[in-house]
Amino acid sequence: MKQPSKHISNWRQFVNDYGMIFVLLFLMIILSMVTVDHQQLVGAAAGREVAQSINRIESPRNVLIATPQGKLDVEFAQSIEQELAKRHSVIAVVQSGPRQVSLALKQATVSGHPADVIACTAASAKWDPVAESSAQKIKPASYRWPNFLMPDNLVTIAQRITIIAIIAIGMTMVIITAGIDLSVGSLIALSAVVTGVMIRDCFGGKEADLFGLWCSGLAGILVCALVGLFTGLLIAAFRLPPFIVTLAMMLLIRGIANVLSDQRTIHEIPVSFDMLGKGYLFGVPISVWLMFSLYAIAYFVMSRTTLGRQIYAVGGNEEAARLSGVRVKRILLIVYTVCGLLAGLGGVIVCSQLRSAKASYGMMDELTVIAAVVVGGTSLMGGQGKILGTLIGAFIIGVIQNGMNLVHMDDKTQMIVLGSVIVLAVLLDRIKKGEVSWKEIRSVFNN
């Protein structure tokens, strides 16, 4: 039978490969709409705004500044003092609590310069002495903006996604060879615990220097890479099914992590270790830089190198690949090692984000990672899949999880939603590729 000529335009090709990006955009738009809320300006910017509204008053005023005592509040107060016009005078700056404000107000009245205006933040405006005072109260204007798109929240999402996304690179490679790796969640724990124990026992805990931190982190990653290599050996040399081998490894490694950590949380980690998980470079978290670099490398490897080609070939048809001269076993060893290594890296990042190590880290994360890969369009049958699709998949999962937290959904409901989303995403992928027909759906009930 002659096949219809299938010349697909670049656009169609893009939609086929990365159509999930539209789902992601849709999700983000929905979440932005749902989480719109009153937001307050804070810090210096808020101070400038308040000063300007006071300056609009023509006659001189006595201004009292009342704020809580945070870092941003100090900036707030300082900026008001700087920006305030000469005709006004600041009679007092109170940066503590309601009681102090009350005292300051009374003192001002007694001294004959009662406060005409109280400059306050959104928080201090609610304090009783402020609220009950007859003085004019001026606080930063509020504006409407989605909680989802607040800088703090974006950082939270990024921190969660980097872990999933980095491990999903290795998982994508494994799944493209028609395998699976269920042990990555446990590897997160193992890597974190190895790193934590090394810092505590070998490099002096909280006093550990940068060299010690590097050594410990690399040790955690290396151990996981070795576990991956061992898994690969079992699969390649003994032809054991990946599902079973990695299921066993999942239990085994979780157990080892428990033994190593003595079932306690390791807290003896210096603050400087935060750098990896929480540090910034050019305004973007370091771990996010790391994630994007790894994706750039993985994309290049999978699409342009001989290794990538061979990984696809092994998954597409192992026997044909072997007969074409591909060293199938070597390829399997490589992908499971890479997967272990990246899970190890994920574990070190978790350890750094939480500045602690515990054997229960990464519980169920293997499923989240697999979900990200599958939502990203990689076929569990092997031979097909795209690295960048996985990145989109990881974002989709991360954004959904975050969105549910923002609308205060409880854990049980979250599971239900996440499960449904995965089913829908995979279905959508099938429909998009034209592999679902009404006839086939009907035939389920006819036969």
Place this chain on the structure above:
Amino acid sequence: MSKTNITPLLRMSNISKSFPGIQALTDVSVNLFAGEVLAIIGENGAGKSTLIKTLGGANQPDQGHMEIEGNPVRLTCPLVSQQHGIGIIYQEFNLIPFLTVRENLFLGRASHSFGLIRSQDERKTTRELFDRLGADIHPDTPVAALSIAEQQLVEIAKVLVTDVKIVVMDEPTATLTPREVQRLHDVVRELKSRGIGIIYVSHRLNEILELTDRVVVLRDGKVVGQRNIHSTNRRDLIELMVGRPIEDEFPKQPQVPGSTLLSVERLNWSDRVVDVSFTVAAGEILGITGLMGAGRTELAHLLAGAVPPDSGRLLLDGQEVRFHSPRDAIRAGVCLLTEDRKNQGLITDQTIQQNFSLPNLDRLSRYGIVKTGTERLSLAHYAETLQIKMVSGSQLAGQLSGGNQQKLVLAKWLQRRCRLIIVDEPTRGIDVGAKYEIYKLLNELVEQGMAIIMISSELPEVLGISDRVLVMQQGRITGEITDPRRATQQQVMELAAG
């Protein structure tokens, strides 16, 4: 034979069917009478499979109608088709390997009382069926333990379990040995004598001339000719199928072989390959034939490093070589074109380009990075030389027709510049036109000094195209034919069957 006054068992009138981009069938009308064996032939893509699927209820025609015994029918799904007494034996078997013969036969129609399967009844029916087919197959054997020929009989029996009036066989002999083919033909004749109408689809013209009563020839989705079997011959049918006169079915320029390229000395593997020794020279086509299970494919895999031999030596240019993997063999210039294109030759779900480059990645890359420009040019070059019909290299390999798939596998190995190419059933499932092109290619390759070992069950092909022929039987080489063009098929069969 004047059958016009009898109502046909099956009448298909003016059937048309189109798929996006192609018109698969145009105005096809075919009648089948009870007790008749009707052959449907045509090149790949002529519309045979579409026609069969229409009969099986897997396809709905866009136009036209069908009658069975004079009653109009609409075959809306496979089940309806079965209920009308149409049994289809597809080329790919639909058996479940780990179930027994009986369980496979009664799958989906188990006879049961109160939900319990009445296995004794089923066993009895199964025995009776196989007696009728002249086969000695125990009902409780798992299908996986049966030979290909036996599995085919199970497929036939599966059709006969129901009250069948029309049997359609799609390429039933593609994987059978001559002896098994004979037995299948006996079965067909038995069915015929019971008044069952049989539609027989095959590429093998000799069989068609021997077995069938009437031939319908399809080309590009249209019926281009109907022939009574007594008023036609091989050449006539080929020309009808191809649509132009063909001068010589087997183009062959006899070669003067060069120096010995590969010597095989007392090769052994399990009991499938026993003490095999031979040589093959540069510039010759060495044919190897034999019955199914004679060890030919195993021998090919041994030579190409796909399985390590138990004992024996391989000498390449007089130097002993050991192939631990196909990779070693490929590096030494020995390439294998397997008999099973879909499962061993190609990755059908991946692009033509990926398939083409796979064995050649070392040459098409630098520092492990693929030179995509070079690989595209290289594919374009070989696609041009071998005349592979494709839209672009980003098409999936599985979308190519059988002949073009085979050319793609050849291109893969030619790019490798191998010195000895082992082709295992190179023309299986390929239509006449494409076969001719493959033969010409093999000829050109030996002219350029390459050596070819061609394994094939099709005797006319082996005798027509080889410079020398070895015959195998039960793992041993039982004879050599030095002048195949003068040899007869009879001579070969005697050596093969022993």
